[in-house]
Amino acid sequence: MQAFTRQGNVLHAEGVALTAIAAQFGTPTYVYSRAHIEASFRAYTQALEGCEHLVCFAVKANSNLAVLNVLAQLGAGFDIVSRGELERVLAAGGQASKIVFSGVGKSRDDMRRALEVGVHCFNVESDVELERLQEVAAELGVKAPVSLRVNPDVNPKTHPYISTGLKENKFGIDIEQAPAVYLRAASLPNIDVQGVDCHIGSQLTEIEPFLDALDRLLALIDTLAAQGVTIHHLDLGGGLGVQYRDEQPPLAGDYVQAVRERIAGRNLKLVFEPGRSIVANAGVLLTQVEFLKHTAHKDFAIIDAAMNDLIRPALYQAWMDVQPVTPRDGELRNYDLVGPICETGDFLAKNRDLCLAEGDLLAVCSAGAYGFVMSSNYNTRGRAAEVMVDGSNAHLVRERETLQSLFAGERLLPAE
Ligand SMILES: Cc1ncc(COP(=O)(O)O)c(C=O)c1O
Numbered sequence: 001m002q003a004f005t006r007q008g009n010v011l012h013a014e015g016v017a018l019t020a021i022a023a024q025f026g027t028p029t030y031v032y033s034r035a036h037i038e039a040s041f042r043a044y045t046q047a048l049e050g051c052e053h054l055v056c057f058a059v060k061a062n063s064n065l066a067v068l069n070v071l072a073q074l075g076a077g078f079d080i081v082s083r084g085e086l087e088r089v090l091a092a093g094g095q096a097s098k099i100v101f102s103g104v105g106k107s108r109d110d111m112r113r114a115l116e117v118g119v120h121c122f123n124v125e126s127d128v129e130l131e132r133l134q135e136v137a138a139e140l141g142v143k144a145p146v147s148l149r150v151n152p153d154v155n156p157k158t159h160p161y162i163s164t165g166l167k168e169n170k171f172g173i174d175i176e177q178a179p180a181v182y183l184r185a186a187s188l189p190n191i192d193v194q195g196v197d198c199h200i201g202s203q204l205t206e207i208e209p210f211l212d213a214l215d216r217l218l219a220l221i222d223t224l225a226a227q228g229v230t231i232h233h234l235d236l237g238g239g240l241g242v243q244y245r246d247e248q249p250p251l252a253g254d255y256v257q258a259v260r261e262r263i264a265g266r267n268l269k270l271v272f273e274p275g276r277s278i279v280a281n282a283g284v285l286l287t288q289v290e291f292l293k294h295t296a297h298k299d300f301a302i303i304d305a306a307m308n309d310l311i312r313p314a315l316y317q318a319w320m321d322v323q324p325v326t327p328r329d330g331e332l333r334n335y336d337l338v339g340p341i342c343e344t345g346d347f348l349a350k351n352r353d354l355c356l357a358e359g360d361l362l363a364v365c366s367a368g369a370y371g372f373v374m375s376s377n378y379n380t381r382g383r384a385a386e387v388m389v390d391g392s393n394a395h396l397v398r399e400r401e402t403l404q405s406l407f408a409g410e411r412l413l414p415a416e
């Protein structure tokens, strides 16, 4: 679905003009569409009808409580990577029994809390993590449900910083070592082997790498069965890409269908951990032009959002579309859109042909995933507000950070 459309000349989120949101809540502000989040989630669950499944939203992509709550109301599970994300999910009304716990560095406290609340599964990423989990579960007198995250060594054909399923990556257990680790897991008294898990990377735009990984996991499941270890669920992680510019990623329904065909006849529950494909195009970052600076070499639009608000362009040279909220007629100029931060890398877009004036509003598109969650307070900038639109209503779902709150926890040295 298209959450952000022009009505008249003005860009709207569902039924609300972005001009009205800027007037009410200021800028920079993240704006999300509830309907888009729901439709993207349902694309997975509808394609999974008739097949035992759990769709676990990857909380790292957007952890706002309202976003999590909207998904929890649809029966979503959640993929978490920290104690903090666990507490967020519970605070937002998510069910512990639908949580999968990923991540290479789970502390004993993380494990204890997850066992106490009863998560669905731990995605264990190393042999040493398995031993630690055994110890913590034994202390509590419980059995920990476990999948091993297997590194299938397939090339996801995405940006190197967001590839995770290659041998040289830090994630998961080498697929050749996996049978031995499974046998060890099956022998541990406080470990309950449940599944196999993988996640090969993010922003994948083709189905083939997913299916390559799936084939390798199915071969592993057969090897394990021959050794007496039964696997009940298959977790294929997240990774499905979205359209930022002209990419044509597969639709969630087509991807799920292809997976279902490959596992036909097997008694396996399917788990997915989508993040970006649920929320990226459900959000924009709304920002305002502070100055237009014309130099002999370049035209700059200095905007009130910066790399601290949205780091993807600086970190991955990610291309994000930028739309004027109310386009104006006139001469186009080639702008770099830069923030107020003292870094050359502080840009949100480069070489965009736009007709702009001071005070104009711009929407940085596809910013609902890995946007606010990766923001920081660099240059002592408060983080942006977050607003969720639901039909014709706009709700503030996170207040803009006040400057006082930025140094509230700091202390001066005692007076001499
Ligand atoms: C283990 C795991 N699961 C799920 C995701 C979500 O990925 P995506 O946002 O690409 O769907 C990630 C992030 O890449 C991840 O590391």
Ligand SMILES: N[C@@H](CCCC[NH3+])C(=O)O
Residues within 6 Å of the ligand: 060, 162, 202, 203, 312, 316, 369, 370
């Ligand atoms: N943060 C990245 C994706 C990393 C996914 C986390 N495993 C992005 O914005 O594209």
